[in-house]
Amino acid sequence: MRKARLFMALFAAKILVFIIKILGRGKGTALPGRVALKIYPGLISDLSSRIGKGVIVVTGTNGKTTTNNMIARILEAGGCRVLINREGANLITGIATAFAREMDFLNSRAFDYACLEVDEAAFPGVASRVRPRCVVITNFFRDQLDRYGELDRTIALVRNALKEMEGIRLVLNADDPLVAQMGRSTGLQSVFYGVAEHGGVTSQGAAAREAKFCPFCGHELAYRYYQYSQLGAYGCPGCGFSRPDPDVEGTSPRRGGSFTQCRVRFRQGSSVSLEVPVYGMYNLYNALAAYSTALLLDMDPQRAAVFLKGYRPATGRMERFDYRGKQVYLNLVKNPTGFNEGIGALVEMSDGGLDVMIAINDNDADGRDISWLWDVDFEILADCQDRINFVCSGLRAEEMALRLKYAGIQEFRLMVESDFNEAVSRVLNGGAGKACILSTYTALWPVERILSGYANRDQTPAEYLPHVS
Amino acid sequence: MPIGIRPRLNICHMYPDLLNLYGDRGNIMAYRMRCLWREIEVTIHQVNIGDSVDFERMDFIFLGGGSDREQNLMAADLVEKSGALQAAIEDGVPLLAICGGYQLLGKYYKTLAGDVIPGLGLLDLYTEGGETRLIGNVAVEVDLGGVTQRITGFENHSGRTHLGRLDPLGKVLAGHGNNGRDGMEGARYKNVICSYLHGPMLPKNPFITDYLIACAVKRKWSIPLKPLNDSIEMSATNVMLKRLLGN
Numbered sequence: 001m002r003k004a005r006l007f008m009a010l011f012a013a014k015i016l017v018f019i020i021k022i023l024g025r026g027k028g029t030a031l032p033g034r035v036a037l038k039i040y041p042g043l044i045s046d047l048s049s050r051i052g053k054g055v056i057v058v059t060g061t062n063g064k065t066t067t068n069n070m071i072a073r074i075l076e077a078g079g080c081r082v083l084i085n086r087e088g089a090n091l092i093t094g095i096a097t098a099f100a101r102e103m104d105f106l107n108s109r110a111f112d113y114a115c116l117e118v119d120e121a122a123f124p125g126v127a128s129r130v131r132p133r134c135v136v137i138t139n140f141f142r143d144q145l146d147r148y149g150e151l152d153r154t155i156a157l158v159r160n161a162l163k164e165m166e167g168i169r170l171v172l173n174a175d176d177p178l179v180a181q182m183g184r185s186t187g188l189q190s191v192f193y194g195v196a197e198h199g200g201v202t203s204q205g206a207a208a209r210e211a212k213f214c215p216f217c218g219h220e221l222a223y224r225y226y227q228y229s230q231l232g233a234y235g236c237p238g239c240g241f242s243r244p245d246p247d248v249e250g251t252s253p254r255r256g257g258s259f260t261q262c263r264v265r266f267r268q269g270s271s272v273s274l275e276v277p278v279y280g281m282y283n284l285y286n287a288l289a290a291y292s293t294a295l296l297l298d299m300d301p302q303r304a305a306v307f308l309k310g311y312r313p314a315t316g317r318m319e320r321f322d323y324r325g326k327q328v329y330l331n332l333v334k335n336p337t338g339f340n341e342g343i344g345a346l347v348e349m350s351d352g353g354l355d356v357m358i359a360i361n362d363n364d365a366d367g368r369d370i371s372w373l374w375d376v377d378f379e380i381l382a383d384c385q386d387r388i389n390f391v392c393s394g395l396r397a398e399e400m401a402l403r404l405k406y407a408g409i410q411e412f413r414l415m416v417e418s419d420f421n422e423a424v425s426r427v428l429n430g431g432a433g434k435a436c437i438l439s440t441y442t443a444l445w446p447v448e449r450i451l452s453g454y455a456n457r458d459q460t461p462a463e464y465l466p467h468v469s
Numbered sequence: 470m471p472i473g474i475r476p477r478l479n480i481c482h483m484y485p486d487l488l489n490l491y492g493d494r495g496n497i498m499a500y501r502m503r504c505l506w507r508e509i510e511v512t513i514h515q516v517n518i519g520d521s522v523d524f525e526r527m528d529f530i531f532l533g534g535g536s537d538r539e540q541n542l543m544a545a546d547l548v549e550k551s552g553a554l555q556a557a558i559e560d561g562v563p564l565l566a567i568c569g570g571y572q573l574l575g576k577y578y579k580t581l582a583g584d585v586i587p588g589l590g591l592l593d594l595y596t597e598g599g600e601t602r603l604i605g606n607v608a609v610e611v612d613l614g615g616v617t618q619r620i621t622g623f624e625n626h627s628g629r630t631h632l633g634r635l636d637p638l639g640k641v642l643a644g645h646g647n648n649g650r651d652g653m654e655g656a657r658y659k660n661v662i663c664s665y666l667h668g669p670m671l672p673k674n675p676f677i678t679d680y681l682i683a684c685a686v687k688r689k690w691s692i693p694l695k696p697l698n699d700s701i702e703m704s705a706t707n708v709m710l711k712r713l714l715g716n
Contacts, residue, residue: 374492398705
């Protein structure tokens with residue numbers, strides 16, 4: 001009976017995946033899974049028990065997709081068969097779709113690992129079904145509050161789910177106190193990764209940082225330095241909770257235009273050099289999370305580093321396009337911390353002039369409340385505005401223009417163009433040497449489709465790319 | 470005012486370290502920019518826990534909201550300043566209180582479990598916890614200084630606020646407002662404006678910002694406020710009004 005229902009559920013989901021694909025309706029990631037779960041609620045637990053070496057779950061606010069793809073990349077390059085929910089479909093329905101699409105009726109396709117990125121709020125439900133071997137937590141920032149309520153509640157949700165599980169291993173960001181606390185509060189065995197103090201750290205906390213207080217005793221945390229947002233070297237004067245000594249620590253990071261390098265120091269004393277073909281400090285954190293996970297799964301450190309170098313960014317993760325010789329970047333933005341990183345990249349790229357498009361939608365998947373745009377430090381752009389042309393687009397294009405106006409950008413530099421096609425063609429044909437498109441989630445797919453119609457996705461091996469900064 | 474000296478307004482930003490979410494700092498940005506565009510200088514005084522402040526010297530006080538823990542910390546500190554704050558309010562110092570700050574100015578907050586958390590008791594209103602959160606875009610018709618305008622914002626609160634002998638800020642055209650029942654949004658008393666509207670409120674609704682600036686200016690000098698070009702503000706508001714009200 002159980003077998004029959006599993007069969008039916010798989011059958012229905014596969015047919016739906018097929019229909020959605022030929023109709024070309026969106027990415028079709030939620031509906032097949034939703035139907036399959038209706039037919040057979042045990043689908044995910046049954047299918048995940050077929051995964052040979054175990055399920056790896058990546059959760060947290062930012063960097064889930066990138067970290068998960070990096071882990072999958074390393075494992076696949078190492079010869080493993082990996083099942084992955086690649087499109088960022090990270091709710092329970094999307095995960096059911098990924099299982100139903102990839103696995104067949106006779107269990108003839110053996111997977112060694114499943115790499116799943118899981119939304120924080122969906123984490124308890126998914127984790128109890130897939131019984132992960134290892135859980136990676138990237139960071140906790142405020143994200144789409146109108147869906148999940150306060151950040152504290154989200155963290156408690158993840159913590160309580162972890163407390164229910166035995167024998168799993170955690171991979172935790174040592175620099176984020178909200179993440180690092182999970183080691184002590186769940187009692188689970190943990191591997192910590194982090195970035196050591198370097199020239200780019202600051203002694204001043206950002207305005208929009210989340211964690212000011214000790215998660216254990218409520219005392220205000222003292223920081224020796226900040227990496228960004230609440231990430232840094234913290235300690236609690238009240239109870240002594242402090243940044244754990246990382247097992248895997250990135251040192252002297254060097255930020256190039258299209259790659260990031262660092263030296264990785266292991267707690268035992270040895271070190272290797274790491275290079276990832278992606279932009280920015282936040283991606284270095286993602287790479288260190290993926291790298292630590294690979295080591296936890298007994299991968300050789302040298303080989304894992306080589307495999308990681310071959311990683312390619314997913315859609316909208318500072319993805320590069322080429323339009324008649326003009327470099328065009330596409331980046332997803334969904335919360336203040338990620339947006340601030342994107343703005344940092346804009347400033348670095350703006351030297352030879354820059355056409356910028358910002359697409360803000362407020363559908364459910366974007367977060368209906370766009371107040372968070374006011375927690376982003378657009379003010380930094382005011383100083384280089386004479387090198388940048390702005391096109392604001394999306395359902396809330398006017399509000400984006402309003403935000404830039406109050407950041408001190410002069411009105412004549414602000415163009416509002418709600419139509420994506422028009423907006424994309426404006427930045428492509430704008431006079432500047434480079435272009436960058438920043439987009440919220442539901443605007444990303446239509447914009448990506450339009451962009452790839454005009455421009456070529458850049459496939460140049462990263463090591464030959466020129467530096468941007 | 471002596472010729473050649475630019476007027477200067479003192480802005481008091483309450484607990485920016487604690488209440489740093491929901492984009493409410495945009496209210497300070499809007500107030501400041503709209504002063505600077507009129508060649509009125511501003512000084513921003515950030516008041517955090519334990520800091521002393523002379524409310525009577527301020528021309529605009531902003532009090533936002535935060536998550537539960539942060540709000541409790543701020544309430545404990547603000548209780549000690551409550552006498553001075555009351556005197557400033559009675560004296561006509563303009564104040565904007567949003568969401569949690571709005572609730573705190575009232576008499577009490579009664580939780581779902583029945584616990585009564587006392588407020589500062591400066592305004593005749595009280596709040597009761599609700600089963601569901603009232604979340605979504607809001608349109609409100611506001612009558613301020615003889616002008617009627619429609620404003621927009623985003624609400625996200627579980628508390629239901631009821632007014633005693635106080636005027637509401639406006640009438641709900643779309644959304645929930647104070648309690649989802651009586652069709653009222655926000656509260657007004659002297660030069661105090663209270664509201665549940667995030668978004669944030671002042672950048673999107675320059676008419677309220679200018680009202681607050683005008684109140685402050687009027688208390689010190691007799692200079693008129695220069696009108697500004699608000700076309701971007703208007704089009705942002707109109708997009709939302711059209712979506713919510715269809716016109």
